[in-house]
Amino acid sequence: MMIRFDTTAGAIAIATGLMASSAFAQTAPTRPSDPQVAAQQPDPETSDDEAIVVTGTNIAGTAPVGTQAVTLKRDTILNTGNTSLADVLRDLPQVTNLGIYREGATQGGYNATQANGINLRGLGIGGTLTLVDGHRLPSTGTVSTITEANQIPIAMIERVEVILDGSSAVYGSDAVGGVVNYVTRKNLRGVEAAGRLTLVDGYKEYGGSVTAGQTWNDLGGLGAGNIIVSYDYTWRDPMFASSRARLSQNLTQFGGIDNRITGGARNGGVGLQSGSFATPGAPGNIIVPSGGTYIYYGIPQGNGTGLTFANLSTTPNLLDTADYTTYMGSMRRHQAVVLINQELSPSIEFYFEGLYTNRHTRSEQFQSNGPDVCVAATSPYYIAGIPGTAGQTCSTGPSPTDTRVPGITMQYNFQNAIGSWGTDNPDENYTLISGIRAKLPGGWRAEASFTYGADNTCGICRYDNNSSFGAFQHQVNLGNINPFSTAPLTAAQRESFVGTVLQFSHNRFKDVVVKMNGSLFDLPGGAVKAAFGGEYTHTSYDLESGGNISPGEQGDYATPSRDNEFVWSNFASGRRSVVAAFAELYVPLISEQNAMPLIRSLVFNGAVRYDHYSDFGSTTNPKLGMTWEIFDGFTARGSWGTSFRAPALTDNDPYVGSFKFLTSFPTNVTGVNCFSPAPGLCLSNTLILFGAQPGLKPEKSKSWSLGFDFAPRFLPGLKVSTTYYNIRYSNRLQAPPWQEAFGSNASFALYSQYAKAINNTGCVQGNPSTYDPALLPYLSAVGLYTLYMPVAGRECQVQAVADGRTTNIGTTNQEGLDFATNYGFDSSIGTWNVGGSLTIVLKENAQYVAGAPVVDRLDTLGYPVSVRGRGSIGWTDGSLGANLYVNHVGPYKNTTPLNNTVSTHVAPWTTVDAGISYSFGENSWAGLKGTRISLNAQNLFNRDPPLVLTNGYASYDPQQANILGRIVTIQLAKSF
Template identity: 45%
Template sequence: MKASKGFYRNCASLSATLLMTALATAPAAAQDASTAPPETAGADSVPASDLPPAPAAPIATTPSATDQALQEEAQEIIVTGTNIKGVKPVGSETISINRAQILATGLPNVNDVLQTIPQVQNNPNAGGSGPVYRQGGTAGYGGNATQGTAINLRGLGTSATLTLVDGRRVVPSGAAATFTESIQVPIAAVESIEVVTDGNSAIYGSDAISGVINYVLRKNFDGVEISGRDQLNRFNNQWGASITAGHSWATGNIIATYDYESRQPFHAGKSRFLRNDLRPLGGPDARANNATIGVSTPTLLVGGNGVPYSYYTIPNGPGTGLSFGQLTPGANLVDSTDYNDFLGRQKRHQAAVFFNQNLSDSFSVFLEGFYTHRDTESRAYGNSRVGNTLTVCQGSPYFIAGAPAAAIASDALCGGGLAQKVAVDPITFFGGPAVTKNPDEQISITGGMTGHLPNRWNLDAYWTYARDSTCGICNFDTNANGAALSREILAGRINPYSTTPLTDAQYGVFMGSNTQRAYNTFYDSVIKLNGPLFTLPGGELRAAVGGELAYNRQHLVNGSNNAFERDPTNNNFAITNNSNVHRTTASAFAELFIPIVSDEMNVPLMQSLNIDAAIRYDDYSDFGDTTNPKIGATWIVNDVIAIRGSWGTSFRAPALTDTNPQNYSSAVIGLPFANNSGRPDIGFAFPGNSSSYLLLGANTDLTPETATTWSAGMDVTPLAGLKLSGTYYRTKYANQIVSPNVGLFLSSPQNAALYSQFITPVNNPASCVNGNPGSYDPVLARFIAAHPALYNTPVLGACSINVILDARSANAATTFQDGLDFQANYQMDSDWGHWSFGGSVTKILNQTLQTVRGGPKTDVLNTYYYPVSWRGRGQIGWSKSGIGANLFVNYVGSYTNTIPITGQPQTKVPSWTTLDLGLTYSIPKGSSVLSGLRFGLNIQNLANRNPHVVLTQSGNNYGAYDASNANIFGRIFSFQITKAF
């Protein structure tokens, strides 16, 4: 059903009607609005795995006047997981990390703090492919073009995790793909981080499938706090500084934070785990890997199309009139990782501000904003467009005579004529490594009001404007037009074999710019009403109702130009691809808190029983509507045992980038594809290989992803200071949007049948003419006309095509996961100080993946690209007289390397255990000049453990460790000093 205009108009009137009904039915003898509710708002928190003994809390003063209570109520943030103020979340497990615990980790940003939680995994997504949104350089994190970060709860994919700031949605980021940046706010501005680890679409709408992360900002602070930090490891250094200032008055307050961070680059070649030559680790020497080769002198490539590659070094000299006999077998190899940034140079500016003003005893207004500007610059071996391989057309004075047939093939850059491929040293030929810049700027401003209404009802209303501008492709004057370069080589004006750098005039002929800028805009209007309805024997039945109207838009500027590859006169993307897509979402939601039993009722084995029921309706302007309920219950048996459980449905709407082919779509025309399908209706271009028309990218036919989640758990407090918790959870995640694994389509008769919906045979006539769709097989012509691609890459030409392989995003996968979470925390005081012992462990019991409807369900748990079943973090801490020490142990369980190097067996990757140590010293605020000082030293991976060697091959890429489950940085030192005034 398409969204109706009438629904939008009725959102406000619906909320007003619900409010009037609630006020009319509220008990006449209700308490005054200033009376405190029966329960204090706050998460029923299960401590995070990294709980330290709380170091000295940041020094802050708040108003001592009677206005303090009113101000705190006006600024109250609704607890994560519920829309009802004054009650604890019911049924769901909540992890809360307070400010003292955040500081004790010594980590520089909120993303790194969240990475310590065992429920966070770093695999690409539930489908085992796609971008990995870890902060790093382009060369190290394929698919993450904008160099962003995101959190992946449960390993079900970053898009299944909803990120909030103070309970409110934030603007998405990204160009060709959309995600929510996890480093939303400076760490100095954060009061706490709350994580709900189950579905919450009934409360928040889209994306809350595997859980919700909420950054709660600091609201009350008087004075100034200045902090400096430095983090260093064996490869690079990262430093930062922040300042926070706050002031309170009788009826309001303001607090502002600014943070700056600078990171040095890190060449991949510095680490033996990242080099192409992996022989010292028992792997291959991949400096020459088929057509990908690093060389110090020009080298002719011989091979392809079923012929194994070989290489021949071209002799020094003018390079004209060469014959194949003058070449030397082999190549002078270099390791390209010496020029690739694993982590690019980065600078980040962040700011946050919160302002509150009470207008009366009942109403207050607030303004909240946060801002991030990040610049990342990554270097890579080879030009951003042509790499380090040049095309020498037949007829050029540099064409090598007498070369074998495997060194000569038709090429689109030569107008379909014959050509040879030559690898060169790009540092010399192009004047240095290719540089990709990825600026990102994000701003969010929220203004609103809170009010106390009659009969103890509360009003929350706010409006948010947010904007993210980023650059998915930013190659300014460093992008080579392959056709223009080949034309210059053909004319003899550029010598591909020269060891002398080209002149500016020569570069100007074929160098240009390739940019893709994306602007994501978000408007959000929300009104919420909550309060008591009437009194039950077990307490007050409380309700929340509300409505939301959200608008998302992505504006893409300067995308690709299909004529670029074929036009040697066009060095820039002269045709601007102005893509504007938008979406409006209207929502209505309601929630009831139902106290069934209270302690005063003296029910045996039932100190209390509370139920929470929520429902949300979302109507999208572009694909329809969805309704999602959730119900939770908490049964407190006695002072020792509490039992909880929840059930609900969740969904994720396709991102605007998922459904817009103008954002990203690519056709590779005439790509040879291994064909073992046994299908007689699919011909061969040469033995064992069919020529394919491979279509990739966005899909206009996508529908929402859906999930059903439930959990059950128990909290036990057997003695003072000790709390034990356990939770079983279960998630079925269906209609997942994935890019099907095109490598499987024709790999066997069984797979050809399974993936038949993505395979279309083509039989071009003998009269077919490349570039003339009227001469193609009508099946191919209709498909191209119906699905025009933004990027067209001709390989063998349209007339060679035997099959269409549709590998666009599709609602194809279903994931099932269930598991157990365990937490333990014990606090005690002694003559020797305060002691803290804690731990958090996650055990995934099962994870199966059905990659396509009707296909088999595959057990993917504990395999490469997918979640590892065992993860844990434990802690022992001590503090006394301002001194604190924390020792953490981190554990990742064993799993199987299921993508070993070709010809090698699958192997078991052992578990990985590391230690972290944190030391702090705080001087209480007083009259001394040193008062308010806090010193911190944190050492991650205290024993300096290297990751396990994990040799893999994915396509033409090799690797020696698994970045999802380990890191290569070794021992990391973090120093912090903070002064509060």
């Protein structure tokens, strides 16, 4: 059976009718638990409510006031069948894949280290704060950094608390879209062992965990305590892109284009686009310009000597990169957790948490053909007589702007010569948290904690398989390599242009927090409570990049050259200190003791936090909240506050990775400072800058929400919640859209801060006093790498500047509605739990600079979709349980369609997950007692994602769907 929903109404119906379900842990509970529970009350399983601090507040024994919160309990997490916390959270409708920070080499962005990130509301990975038991964690990454979502194994999770609201007034930076807090298990006596196997077409994953705990009532006279130790191991096979036809380059069977060859010819014909690209099979193809397009001639197999035009084929040699590229690389992960709690006296408790993750991914990638290879007319391998090559020149260096000589151009198959690029991404991350909690007179409590964390990772680790295209060209120039030969290269030939390239980063994190909370005085509605404290944080990173390529690479920007010896060529480092002070007040004006008509209870909360950063200054962020129970079971709530996200240290440091180069690429329709190589074509010699830059300021947000919760006593087990939210996110860190400036005179004026005309009249090369003064700041800006032509020595040729460096630019406005409903009840055939969770984004627009048009981005490719929902129904009867989940993503527009036609419709995507489990109870045979076995399937009906065809290589949108198909997981767990 396949269920389809093509409208918002359909999504609302399913989400309202189904969700949040069921579950049971090692032994089946009497009722399936609600997988999304509004965290408005302390956990009832803990006896000392006054000691509990839930996510979103620093005041023990209270819940966040006015704020929407979601709790995923342990049994719910187990029932999903997901094997990582990142995947558990991605099931929430409020979490998107925008930015695609997840393991998988080809899954996008700057995620070179294969980290996993959580993106609440689609506001960006950096706008979601991830915590463990309320504590911050070290960042991971090289050029860009995030907090790894898979910090601890599921075996150690008690629950996950998610605050869907800005919370910088409580936590400081990053809590713009919300907060994700992993709450660990605190009490376990005995041993639990579990194994799991995940089967997917194209790969498999397996793993297991062992968790042991012990408690005691006295330890040398100190008092009660406990320890929990857990170890988890995961292995995943590589998944090659060729396992999915939709990931191939040739998409003609789906109505797309054959990306193996674009801008060129098929069978000797003339292509439709200006620009040359083909994916060459062995040994490669000759390229001949023809009236702004290109003709390709296939080179025959053999030793490549004595070739004539008659030996060439009018059919180009092609291959599909999917056969050589992993969509998800292999992954091995070790994780260990140690938790210790010990009473030092009746009023003082010590705790320690140690988290350790060692993850290693390896990805394979098609060995890029890089720049075209020039075979000079003086080369012994030159092929004479090819039509259209008379007078043709080609570049003898790695850049098309290098020295040009008479010759022919070819595309060489590096894949055949040296194999795939193999990229290793080792990552080691550990966090040590220690602290003391103390009971003070008057019911007050104090806590002091110290966290030390470190992350060491490699973003680009290519050991002895990284090609230098400049070095290869140099060997062709010397006649040492015949590019037309399919014979295996000798070791000496290979070593002449292949080396190692590495980019390591070391992130360090130290955090000290001291805070107190307790009651100030009593009102008729209850005790007024307060919390206050301070925090000191020190973060640092060190990055080092290097490599080895033998002499003659001729300035290839990608790797250093030093006589085939490994050389660390680039070092970057940064340090930051943050001092913060915070306070919070909880005021219960009305409760059951002094209730009145239409006001059964009324609670206010106010919080404020001041943060001073050593690099950019101070920011103060307040938050106000209100919860008002109007009548029995019906509660209104609201919140308002500001939040911020500090720029990462790497955002501020151009020495991490920056580019500065001169090119005539941008087409300039303004007619300002341009030259015309052909009628109707106007190009500017443009100095372009990319990368980080110093002096960035924090991103800022203002958010408010209004919601209602209805849990009537006349229908126990039912709860319905609705929340409206509004977020204005400004000063966002991103690259300016400088390309827009060259589109019209109006745009050139609008984006004048990022695109400038340069008047170099009277310029004398080598004399900066004669350069246009507007050019000078950009000449002094850091640019580590050059893509096309270095500007040094060519300053007088510059006609325009395009500044694409990250900066504070633009504003995003988002508003929407969250719906959640859950109903649990008993029946004669078991216990049921049905419900739904739905997010409807009402507005998502952006303005890049003041005065620019406001762009409506909702329901467009690359941005939030207006409708996302998840529903479920769960059932248990004794030890047997079953769950059914329905996931829905609404329709949207493909705004960059194939051949740049009008926007096309992307169909909605609805998938079904299902699971069944059995727990052997106390009356089972002794060998099975305490055993739980489960079988889960995500995307049960193996439904393909909607077709999304662009001029690129994809046939689907990985930000809104996945291509994995049916995922089956078998898990077996036993308690001892």
